[in-house]
Amino acid sequence: MKTANEPKTTGVLVLVTAKPGVTREQVMKFMPSEIRATVRLYLDGTIRQWYSRGDGKGVVFILDCKDTDEAHAVTDGLPLSAENLVDHQFIPIGPLMPLGALLAGAPQPVFSD
Numbered sequence: 331m332k333t334a335n336e337p338k339t340t341g342v343l344v345l346v347t348a349k350p351g352v353t354r355e356q357v358m359k360f361m362p363s364e365i366r367a368t369v370r371l372y373l374d375g376t377i378r379q380w381y382s383r384g385d386g387k388g389v390v391f392i393l394d395c396k397d398t399d400e401a402h403a404v405t406d407g408l409p410l411s412a413e414n415l416v417d418h419q420f421i422p423i424g425p426l427m428p429l430g431a432l433l434a435g436a437p438q439p440v441f442s443d
Contacts (some may be wrong), residue, residue: 334430337427338425339397340424340425341392341394341424342397342423343393343419344418345419347383347417348387349385357415360409360410377394400421
């Protein structure tokens, strides 16, 4: 159970790169099925955002997952992962905790009917 001071995880940032020694040809063999699978995940809301890495070495996903275990389960089902062609780095993300300091001592809004 998280304490009040621990950041709340609202998603997982996933950095995906080809494993060392994997060729472009190996990756491209599975790219049509990888694209279809990621589009399905995007359309069902699991992939919130996706980007190409600026260095050309892979992709970045922001997944709607509660923790890295759930994100692992999502990415493990993708074709490039299933073929063991890519590495992943999983980073839990959430609201910027220091912003809470702006609310400390602030009067709470009063709502009336």
